[in-house]
Amino acid sequence: MIVFDSFTLILLAKVELLIRVVEDTEVTITDIVKKECTRKQELLDAKLIKKLIEEGKVKVEHYHVGKEGKKIEKGFNMGTGEVSSLLLARKKGWIFATDDKQALKACKVLRVPFLTAIHFLLRLYEKGIISHELVLAKVKTLEKVGRYNPDIIRSVLKKIMEKGEQK
Amino acid sequence: MTVMSLRLSRKEIDRIKEIATKENKKKGEAARSLLYYGWFFFNLKRYKEGRISLESLAKELDLSVSETIDLLVEYGVPSSISYDDYLEGLETLRQLP
Numbered sequence: 001m002i003v004f005d006s007f008t009l010i011l012l013a014k015v016e017l018l019i020r021v022v023e024d025t026e027v028t029i030t031d032i033v034k035k036e037c038t039r040k041q042e043l044l045d046a047k048l049i050k051k052l053i054e055e056g057k058v059k060v061e062h063y064h065v066g067k068e069g070k071k072i073e074k075g076f077n078m079g080t081g082e083v084s085s086l087l088l089a090r091k092k093g094w095i096f097a098t099d100d101k102q103a104l105k106a107c108k109v110l111r112v113p114f115l116t117a118i119h120f121l122l123r124l125y126e127k128g129i130i131s132h133e134l135v136l137a138k139v140k141t142l143e144k145v146g147r148y149n150p151d152i153i154r155s156v157l158k159k160i161m162e163k164g165e166q167k
Numbered sequence: 168m169t170v171m172s173l174r175l176s177r178k179e180i181d182r183i184k185e186i187a188t189k190e191n192k193k194k195g196e197a198a199r200s201l202l203y204y205g206w207f208f209f210n211l212k213r214y215k216e217g218r219i220s221l222e223s224l225a226k227e228l229d230l231s232v233s234e235t236i237d238l239l240v241e242y243g244v245p246s247s248i249s250y251d252d253y254l255e256g257l258e259t260l261r262q263l264p
Contacts, residue, residue, distance in 0.1 A: 006232040007221045014236065025263075036222070040231045079222025081232075095259055101247035102220035113259040116248055123260060147239060147246045152253045 001026045002115065003089040004097040005082045006036040009058075011099055011117045013045035015141045020129055021120050022057040028094070030063045030084040063088045072110075076102045086112060099146060117146055118156055125160060132164050214239075217247045 002025055009029060012018040021027065029037070037049045052058040063084040065073070073083045082103045089096035089112050096107055096114045107114045121142060125135040139160070143153050175183075187197035207228060214224040225235040 005222075007236070010233050010236060014233070036225075036232050040233065043231070043233050045233050046231075077219040077223050079220055079226060082220055082222050095263075099246065099248060100220045100222070101217045101252075102223075104248065104252050105217075108255075113262070115256050115259050116253070118253070119256045119260045122257075123263065145236070145240055147244065149246065149248065149250060149253075151250045152248070155250070155253065 001028055001092065001094045002097050003028050003030070003085045003092075003094050004033070004058075005029075005085040005100065005103060006033045007082075007099045007103075008097040008115075008117050009033070009037055009049060010045050011142075011146055012120060013048050014145050015117070015138060017117075017121060017124065017138060018048060018052070020124055022052055024124065024127065024129060025120075026059070027057070028059045028061055028088070030081065030088055031060055032063070032081040032084045034060050036079075036081045061088060063091075072106055076106045078102050078106065086110065118142055118148060118152065122156060122159060126163060132160070135160055211238075211242060211244060215244050215247070 004027055009018065012021055034053060038046045040046055041050070049058065053060060065080055065084050065087060069080070069083045069087055072078065072086070073080060078100075082098065082100060085098070086096055086103060086106055088094070090110055096103070096112050097116070097120070098104060098107070098114060099116045104114060121135065121138055124130045125132075130138070139153065139156055142148065183194050183197050183201065186192065186201065187194045190197065190200070192200070210219070210224055210227045213219045214221070219227070221232060221235060225232050228235065228238075230238065
């Protein structure tokens with residue numbers, strides 16, 4: 001099971017990979033993240049996330065951040081949604097999916113394993129869920145929308161090429 | 168709206184006048200739009216420097232998370248995720264069934 005914050009969930013929705021991710025992985029969000037992601041219902045990503053929740057493909061759990069959460073929120077300048085996801089992942093021993101630097105810093109301190117959107121793209125390709133052509137196109141889209149460091153993009157492309165040669 | 172008096176330099180007053188002329192606004196409106204842009208870029212810079220999270224940025228700018236992501240793309244703010252973070256994520260990825 002993987003707990004997503006709104007950043008990675010919306011990012012994957014924007015690059016049109018979220019449907020494939022939820023079919024491959026069990027995805028959970030907190031009620032606070034649900035509220036953030038579906039706040040502006042006119043947005044395409046909000047519509048998609050709402051639909052996936054209604055279909056039960058994205059599960060929603062209530063998490064009250066409490067005193068510890070407020071302390072993390074203040075210490076790392078994070079939002080309640082990010083903190084609730086992080087603490088839910090820690091409590092359940094699950095993985096936390098985030099593309100936020102502050103959240104990653106907190107993950108390292110609290111020893112919560114994490115993934116970012118680009119890792120899901122690699123997984124979909126390695127599992128043969130998406131084709132070689134599509135993964136290359138999605139790297140370009142994710143490079144633009146996710147604004148990843150060029151070293152990360154180079155490494156991802158290298159892995160894709162290596163895997164492509166093996167296939 | 169409430170009234171606030173503050174000291175400004177000649178240059179700052181000239182800038183307010185210049186914006187008011189260029190944008191065909193009253194001086195008060197021009198000063199308020201400058202304050203808005205100041206607040207906007209101040210928070211964008213804090214995010215870029217890795218001092219606040221995306222959710223905090225969205226809250227400060229009164230935008231949704233989705234709109235804030237679009238804004239980062241529009242202003243070309245690079246992701247703060249380092250190569251090291253990515254490598255750590257790869258280790259997690261290998262643990263997935």
